[in-house]
Amino acid sequence: MTRLYRAILAFVLSSTTLYAYNPSQINRRHLLQSVTSASVIVPSSPSLALPKSPVPLVDVGKCKVSKTIQGYWQLAGGHGSYDIPTVLKTMETHYRSGITSLDTADIYGPSESIVGKFAKDVGCGVNTKLCIFDAKKITRDGVRARVKKSRDTLGKIDVLQFFWADVSDRKFVDVALWLAELREEGVFGEVGVTNFNLPSLKLMQDAGVGVKSNQVQSSCLDRRVVQSGQAAYCASEGIKLVSFGTVGSGILSGAYLGRGKPTAGEVDTYSMRMYAGTANRFGSWELVQELLEAMESVRGEVEKSGRARGVTIGNIAQRFVLDTDPTDGCLLVGVRNDRHVADNVRTHDFKLAEGEIKAIQDVVDKRKGPKGDVWDVERGFV
Known part of the structure; x- marks a missing residue:
């Protein structure tokens, strides 16, 4: 196991991760149940019935998924403190806006337990992940037990997403077949x-x-899924891409247009550290600024055309990923609060014109990286 995965494993099992929330808000049984997932939420109560939403639904096999998904890695820790009632209210605010799918994982600290409380109360489906870092301890019975435990915690699982750290160990194929069973x-x-x-x-x-x-x-800063041929393969196989990091924890937003790179004080969450690293691999900060300037110009064109109002650079960043995705997949947005709900919904009010996509792509084509295929850098392959 590489140093990276030792660090990841240490983090997800650490007291920092498990106690990043207010422990008075959740009991020990919930903690013990919590060692990248999304489905349409169908309300069981008329009070949660939704108006017609601009956020489309996508078919992931036989499951319906909202085209933007609520992501709850942030509940694992490393993103600041939170209280559970506020988190549940945030989930409801997103849900009412039409962002009706949730994403969690069995290694995200208390995330499954909190998401499960919302899912069960609303009577909805939700998806999760099975993440395996140490293949030596994996058995068929153990995998079945973990998945069923997640199912019981969440009430229901629609899409079970599988992560395997060391792909040089081909046992992952056997595990995937166990999941198919x-x-x-x-x-x-x-x-x-x-x-x-x-x-x-x-x-x-x-x-x-x-x-x-x-x-x-997948973002303007990270095109590995495209450059590797994986996006085209997924399209040919009927596999939907679920793209995370589309705004790079805010690096691809107006907040960084015309200013210096993120300061040490701003790189204060696990997400920001990851995406600041992606931006560094993309190229110089001057190139990032050139990209932001191109996106700002496109933003102005969208506004001028009347396609949408209140458009942000973040909307353009998300739209670029959607409009260049051959699988017609989804976006996964990390959720910490409800401040960006309207922004994330607005992304579905318009599409980019071919010339606008090209203007952004011309800058993206100047990138130095990240090199290789999906997660190759993180696995130490390049």
């Missing part, structure tokens, strides 16, 4: 994956797993 037994709806490179994804498909979604980092 659970799918056929009705334990969850569809098999998804997260952060696999193209050769590994092909091995699972060739074995008959039937993967239906692939959650990856």
Whole structure:
């Protein structure tokens, strides 16, 4: 196991992770149940019935997923403190806006327990992940037990997304086939994956797993899923991309247009550290500024055309990912509060014109990185 994965494993099992929330808000049983996922939420109560939403739904196999998904990695820690009632209210605010799908994982501290409380109260479906860092301890019975535990915590799983740290160990194909068995037994709806490179994804498909979604980092700053050929392959296989990091924790927003790179004080969350690293691999800060200037120009054109009002650079960043995704997939946005709900919904009010996509792509083509395939840098392959 690389130093990176030792660090990740230490983080997710640390007291910092498990106690980043207010411990008085959740009991010990919930903690013990919590060691990249999304489904349409169907209200069980008339009080939660939704108006017609501009956020479309996407078919992920037989599951319906909102085209923007609420992501709850942030509940694992490293993103500031929070209280559970406020988190539940934030989930409801997103839900009422039409962002009706949730994403969690069994390693995100108390995330599954909190998401499960919302999902069960609303009577909705929700998806999660099975994340494996140490293949030596993995057994078929152990995998079945973990997935069923997540199902019981959440009430229901639609898409079960599979992560495997060391893809040089081909046992991941066996584990994916075990997940396919659970799918056929009705334990969850569809098999998804997260952060696999193209050769590994092909091995699972060739074995008959039937993967239906692939959650990856994808943005103007990170084009690995495209440059590797993985996006085209997914489109040919009917696999939907679920793109996270589309605004780079705010780096791809007006907040950084015309100013210096993020200061040490601003790189204060796990997300920001990750995306600041992506920006550094993309190229110089001058190139990032050139990208932001191109996106600001496109933003002005969208406003001028009357396609949408109140458009931000963040909307343009998200729209670029959607409009260049051959799988017609989804966006995953990390949620810490409800301040960006309207912004995230506005992304679905318009599309970019071909010339606008080209203006951004011309700058993106000047990038130095990140090199390789999906998650190759993080695995130490490049």
